[in-house]
Amino acid sequence: MELKGKVALITGGAKRLGKAIAEALADRGASIAVHYRTSAQEAEATAGIAAEKGVRAFTVRADLTVEDEVREMMETVHHKMGRLDIVVNNAAIFYRTPWETLNGDVFRTFLEANVTSVFLCSYYATPYLKSTTDGVIVNITDTSALRPWTQFLPYCVSKAGVISLTVGLARLLAPEIRVNAVALGTVLPPDAGDGDEWAEKMKSRTLLGRIGTPQDAVEAVLFCIRCSYVTGAIIPVDGGRWLK
Numbered sequence: 140m141e142l143k144g145k146v147a148l149i150t151g152g153a154k155r156l157g158k159a160i161a162e163a164l165a166d167r168g169a170s171i172a173v174h175y176r177t178s179a180q181e182a183e184a185t186a187g188i189a190a191e192k193g194v195r196a197f198t199v200r201a202d203l204t205v206e207d208e209v210r211e212m213m214e215t216v217h218h219k220m221g222r223l224d225i226v227v228n229n230a231a232i233f234y235r236t237p238w239e240t241l242n243g244d245v246f247r248t249f250l251e252a253n254v255t256s257v258f259l260c261s262y263y264a265t266p267y268l269k270s271t272t273d274g275v276i277v278n279i280t281d282t283s284a285l286r287p288w289t290q291f292l293p294y295c296v297s298k299a300g301v302i303s304l305t306v307g308l309a310r311l312l313a314p315e316i317r318v319n320a321v322a323l324g325t326v327l328p329p330d331a332g333d334g335d336e337w338a339e340k341m342k343s344r345t346l347l348g349r350i351g352t353p354q355d356a357v358e359a360v361l362f363c364i365r366c367s368y369v370t371g372a373i374i375p376v377d378g379g380r381w382l383k
Contacts, residue, residue, distance in 0.1 A: 140167060142168045142364070143167075143169070145170070145225060146170045146172070146223050146224050147164045147171055147172070147227065148213075148223060148225070148227070148264070150174040151230030152171070152172075152182065152229065153174075153181035153185055154185070155353075156279070156323075156326065156353055156356055157227075159356070160357055161185050161189055162188055162189065162192075163357045164225070164364075165196065169194060170194045170196065171186065171194060171195070172219075173198045173199070174200070174201060174203075174212065176203070179198070182200075183198055186198050197219060199212050199215055199216060203230055203252070203256035204255060204256055206259055209260055213263040217267050223274075224271045224274060225274075225275045225277070226260060226264045226268065227276075227279070227360060228256070228261065228277070228279060229279045231256075232252045234291075235290050235291060236249075237290055245293060248293075253294070253297035253301065254301060257278055261308055264276070268312075269312075269315045269316060274312075274317070275318075276318040277318075278301050278318070278320040279320070279323065280299075280301040280305070280320045280321070280373070281295070282377040283298060283381075284302050284322065286381050298322075301320060302320060302373055306371050309370045313370055318371065319363040319370060319372045319374065320373045320374070321359040321360055321363065322376065324375070324377020324381070325350050325351060325380070326350070326352055326353055326376065328350075344383060345377065345378030345379055346379025346383055351377070351378055359374050
């Protein structure tokens with residue numbers, strides 16, 4: 140229960156990786172704010188699971204590309220919980236964008252959803268995080284930022300922006316707030332995966348010859364939170380895919 144007394148906000152915490160992170164933090168005693176935009180039912184379920192572990196938990200809705208909604212979300216979390224110690228910027232959009240389908244609107248959509256949202260959440264959380272003894276921001280990015288996939292270019296560029304933002308915020312907000320990022324490979328199949336063929340293809344692209352798990356990502360997030368002498372780190376959790 141090393142996080143007992145801490146309050147954590149997880150964006151996109153309703154399902155998939157966000158849910159796994161929320162549950163792991165609740166397991167370790169942190170009270171949880173589960174952010175969602177459209178997945179209200181799933182967010183309530185995740186908050187319910189966290190509450191069953193004996194911590195305070197609630198849901199909060201916001202469109203993270205709308206500045207006023209992000210500011211109000213942070214105010215709500217602080218008002219309900221009395222503090223904010225940890226922000227995990229997990230929410231993002233991801234879908235295939237072949238070159239012939241691209242235009243400025245598509246590119247801006249990815250930048251706003253995946254980079255501007257992280258900036259806004261970090262910016263409006265900063266006053267509350269600075270008032271704690273060890274404020275922490277953990278950003279979820281992707282190793283495709285380092286070796287972009289041609290069919291997902293706006294996504295990869297947006298995740299590269301998250302890496303740059305992480306390093307910049309670490310320098311700007313030290314020593315009061317630590318800022319790190321976890322750069323993921325495949326730790327979950329897509330919502331509509333392609334079965335065994337897809338899985339074998341993903342395995343062959345890693346050095347470790349296997350697909351990761353949500354727990355692999357969770358362990359990296361926990362390291363970023365626990366290790367008080369780490370800031371500005373980008374931790375790859377992709378089985379060595381970016382090296383291959």
